[in-house]
Amino acid sequence: MPEQQPPYLRIADELRRRIAEHEWEPGDRLPSRTQIGQECGVGENVVRRAQELLISQGVLEGRAGSGTYVAKPCQRVRVVRSSAREQGGGSPFGADMRALGKQGDWESRTEAKFPAPAEIAARLGIAEGDLCVRTVYEFLADGRPVQLSTSWEPYDLTGGTLVVLPEGGPHAGAGVVNRMAQIGVTVGHAVEQPEPRQATAEEASLLGIQKASLVTHIQRTYYSDEGRPVETADIIVPAALCEIVYEIPINR
Amino acid sequence: MPEQQPPYLRIADELRRRIAEHEWEPGDRLPSRTQIGQECGVGENVVRRAQELLISQGVLEGRAGSGTYVAKPCQRVRVVRSSAREQGGGSPFGADMRALGKQGDWESRTEAKFPAPAEIAARLGIAEGDLCVRTVYEFLADGRPVQLSTSWEPYDLTGGTLVVLPEGGPHAGAGVVNRMAQIGVTVGHAVEQPEPRQATAEEASLLGIQKASLVTHIQRTYYSDEGRPVETADIIVPAALCEIVYEIPINR
DNA sequence: TCGAATTTGTGCGTATGTATC
DNA sequence: GGATACATACGCACAAATTCG
Numbered sequence: 001m002p003e004q005q006p007p008y009l010r011i012a013d014e015l016r017r018r019i020a021e022h023e024w025e026p027g028d029r030l031p032s033r034t035q036i037g038q039e040c041g042v043g044e045n046v047v048r049r050a051q052e053l054l055i056s057q058g059v060l061e062g063r064a065g066s067g068t069y070v071a072k073p074c075q076r077v078r079v080v081r082s083s084a085r086e087q088g089g090g091s092p093f094g095a096d097m098r099a100l101g102k103q104g105d106w107e108s109r110t111e112a113k114f115p116a117p118a119e120i121a122a123r124l125g126i127a128e129g130d131l132c133v134r135t136v137y138e139f140l141a142d143g144r145p146v147q148l149s150t151s152w153e154p155y156d157l158t159g160g161t162l163v164v165l166p167e168g169g170p171h172a173g174a175g176v177v178n179r180m181a182q183i184g185v186t187v188g189h190a191v192e193q194p195e196p197r198q199a200t201a202e203e204a205s206l207l208g209i210q211k212a213s214l215v216t217h218i219q220r221t222y223y224s225d226e227g228r229p230v231e232t233a234d235i236i237v238p239a240a241l242c243e244i245v246y247e248i249p250i251n252r
Numbered sequence: 253m254p255e256q257q258p259p260y261l262r263i264a265d266e267l268r269r270r271i272a273e274h275e276w277e278p279g280d281r282l283p284s285r286t287q288i289g290q291e292c293g294v295g296e297n298v299v300r301r302a303q304e305l306l307i308s309q310g311v312l313e314g315r316a317g318s319g320t321y322v323a324k325p326c327q328r329v330r331v332v333r334s335s336a337r338e339q340g341g342g343s344p345f346g347a348d349m350r351a352l353g354k355q356g357d358w359e360s361r362t363e364a365k366f367p368a369p370a371e372i373a374a375r376l377g378i379a380e381g382d383l384c385v386r387t388v389y390e391f392l393a394d395g396r397p398v399q400l401s402t403s404w405e406p407y408d409l410t411g412g413t414l415v416v417l418p419e420g421g422p423h424a425g426a427g428v429v430n431r432m433a434q435i436g437v438t439v440g441h442a443v444e445q446p447e448p449r450q451a452t453a454e455e456a457s458l459l460g461i462q463k464a465s466l467v468t469h470i471q472r473t474y475y476s477d478e479g480r481p482v483e484t485a486d487i488i489v490p491a492a493l494c495e496i497v498y499e500i501p502i503n504r
Numbered sequence: 505t506c507g508a509a510t511t512t513g514t515g516c517g518t519a520t521g522t523a524t525c
Numbered sequence: 526g527g528a529t530a531c532a533t534a535c536g537c538a539c540a541a542a543t544t545c546g
Contacts, residue, residue, distance in 0.1 A: 006534065032511060045536055048512085064512050065542030086502050177502055192498040196448030196466040196491050198308075211513095214448040216468075222502075239448050246444040246498055249335050250429055250474075258515065284530060297516055300531085316531050317524030463532095 007042050011050035014040060016059065019070055029067040030060070055210060058240060062210070077102070077141050079237060081192060082247035091175040093139050093147070102141045108167040110135040113155060120152050123221055123232040131155035135166050138206065145207050148236040151176075157230060158183065176222050176231045188225030192246075194218045199238065207238050214239040259294050260301035266292060267302060268311065271322055281319040282312070307462060310492060314462070329354070329393050331489060333444060334499035343427040345391050345399070354393045360419040362387040365407060372404050375473055375484040383407035387418050390458065397459050400488040403428075409482060410435065428474050428483045440477030444498075446470045451490065459490050466491040 005013075015030075024030060033051070037044045051068050054060040061071045078100060085092050097104025114134035121128040132152045139147040151166065153176075158164045163171050163179040171179050177187045198212045218235040237244055257265075267282075276282060283291075285299040292299070303320050306312040313323045330352060337344050349356025366386035373380040384404045391399040403418065405428075410416045415423050415431040423431050429439045450464045470487040489496055 008534075034511090043536065046534085049534080051512090062512060063543080065510080065544075067511065067543090081498070081500065083501050083503050187502050189502055190500040192500065194446050194468065194496055194498070196468050198466075214450075214466075216446065216448050244446055246333070246446070246500075248333065248442040248444065248498075250338050250439050250441055251335050260515075286530090295517065297518085301516080303531095314531060315524080316522065317529075319524095319530065 008046045008049035008053070011036075011040055011042060011046055012053050015050060015054060019059065024070050026070050026072040028070050030069065032067070056213075058210075058213075074241070076240075077146050077242045078245060079147070079242050080245050080247060082245075083249070084247065086175070086177045086187075086190075091173050094173075097141055100141075103143070105140045105143070106173075107138045107140070108135050110165055110167060112164065114152075116152065116154075120232060123219070124152065124154050124229045126154050131159075133158065133164060133166070144241075146238070146241045148203060148206060149233050151231060151233040153231045154229075157185070180222075180224070180230055185230060186225045187222050187230060188227070190220060190222050192218050192220045194244070199236075203236055203238075207236075207241065209238050209240050216244060218244075260298045260305070263288075263292055263294060263298055263302035264305050267306060271311065276322050278322050278324040280322050282321065284319065308465075310465075326493070328492075329398050329494045330497060331399070331494050332497050332499060334497075335501070336499065338427070338429045338439075338442075343425050346425075349393055352393075355395070357392045357395070358425075359390045359392070360387050362417055362419060364416065366404075368404065368406075372484060375471070376404060376406055376481045378406050378408075383411075385410065385416060385418070396493075398490070398493045400455060400458060401485050403483060403485040405483045406481075409437070432474075432476070432482055437482060438477045439474050439482060440479070442472060442474050444470050444472045446496070451488075455488055455490075459488075459493065461490050461492050468496060470496075 015036075018024060030036070030051075031039070033044045033047045037047045040047070051060055051062065055062050055068075058071055061069045063069060077096070079096055080099070085095055093106065094104045111134045113131045115129045116124065116126060116132045118128045120132065121130060124132070132155055135151045137149040137151065138145050139149065153166070155164075158179075161183045162169050163182050165172070166176075166179065167173055171182055180187050195217045197215060197217055199207070199209060199215045201211060203215065204211045204213065216237045216239065218237060219232070220235060221232040222230050224230050267288075270276060282288070282303075285296045285303070288299045289296045303312055303314065307314050307320075310323055313321045315321065329348070331348055332351070337347055345358065346356045363386045365383045367381045368376065368378060368384045370380045372384065373382060376384070383406075385407055387403045389399075389401040389403065390397050391401065405418070407416075410431075413435045414421050415434050417424070418428075418431065419425055423434055432439050447469045449467060449469055451459070451461060451467045453463060455467065456463045456465065468489045468491065470489060471484070472487060473484040474482050476482050
């Protein structure tokens with residue numbers, strides 16, 4: 001006897017086929033699990049497994065208490081990460097949004113004297129417990145949250161200057177590179193380390209995405225031209241909402 | 253009554269605690285699930301859920317027919333992606349490995365006249381079905397596979413020249429930038445689009461990683477200084493084995 | 505306004521497959 | 526080849542969310 005496909009995969013293919021044939025359009029609600037189960041001659045649980053698979057692939061979308069829906073292929077926000085992006089006076093995120101013809105806003109909450117946890121201290125080259133300026137961001141494209149970020153700057157670098165608060169004072173929202181330039185610190189390069197992982201429950205709720213869906217967690221650190229870390233951030237980019245693009249010049 | 257932690261999370265914390273207290277060292281085999289279940293007063297299935305959670309987080313490692321093991325915190329390979337990496341005569345991957353003091357090898361299989369599928373054609377700016385040179389790579393660090401890649405070059409660009417075959421002829425393994433230079437094509441910049449996803453069964457088997465563990469799928473395209481795409485590749489970087497680092501110079 | 509019905513989501517158990525020793 | 530242990534598939538019960546009368 002040749003090995004045959006397990007039932008839940010057969011149902012998954014069946015659902016995918018019907019969607020491809022436009023039996024259900026994006027945004028439509030599927031029949032209930034019991035209904036599909038009876039129709040296809042399988043248990044309710046098999047349908048659930050099939051739907052869970054398609055949900056994890058972004059084909060379907062489950063809404064508790066309401067139903068299972070065909071996911072809308074929403075246009076993703078293109079997040080460009082390159083040296084060119086840091087030029088000009090505004091914020092990098094604002095530049096991304098302007099390039100897409102979208103409105104870019106953000107909400108932020110700053111704590112001016114936050115003791116550095118061990119990992120952040122290591123990234124900033126300071127001692128654990130040293131004071132930092134910690135800012136939590138929520139970035140919005142056309143009013144919808146699309147990206148999260150938590151930024152850390154050593155307090156002894158900016159304390160007492162006009163740019164202590166990233167989102168306050170005359171240079172609010174100008175971006176790290178521009179703000180550091182105001183106090184005579186030249187940012188020489190940035191290092192970004194993108195790691196794939198699944199969204200936490202809190203992140204999923206803030207971003208309005210399915211639970212445990214995939215995100216890229218970028219650890220970014222800006223260095224002064226003398227090699228000192230001047231800012232580090234944890235940036236959460238949900239795969240369902242954003243595509244990340246690195247542009248790398250090739251010098252020879 | 254306040255809501256209490258579900259049993260499987262309690263067991264997960266219990267296992268994590270015991271590992272942290274060195275009751276089991278990295279590489280050790282845990283007791284069987286029935287044994288742990290009896291010891292902790294829960295069903296075997298609860299233990300399984302707890303272990304699955306820790307496996308997905310990379311704390312444990314399951315081996316069918318053998319047991320569940322404490323994962324070894326293996327040193328990850330640092331993959332640097334920057335403009336500087338393309339300088340010098342050798343291959344970018346070889347440079348990464350030399351920087352780590354590891355031996356960098358790779359195996360490849362080239363098909364010289366492969367019709368381009370629709371997606372690749374779009375990325376290379378050619379018509380679907382146009383011929384390409386398609387090369388499948390498996391990159392090894394100290395003999396262990398750590399990265400996969402499938403590369404596509406338009407045949408009409410290199411056909412009839414000495415560098416048709418990426419891994420053959422006098423410039424074998426020199427990297428795209430160097431090989432293109434040999435035929436008078438200057439590579440101006442690269443674009444990389446990293447997407448998080450789960451490894452397929454085939455990828456997991458090739459890389460020797462846990463099934464459905466996380467990888468970064470990078471779509472990379474090299475462009476000539478005239479803006480024409482000269483190569484595109486799909487690169488699979490497993491999170492368990494490699495860390496990706498982008499170095500971005502800040503020009504002002 | 506409220507509560508009952510519906511639907512998805514979660515936790516957990518059991519049976520079977522399959523790899524390893 | 527048998528015993529053991531993990532992996533997978535499937536089923537049931539209940540909780541949570543939503544909808545609607």
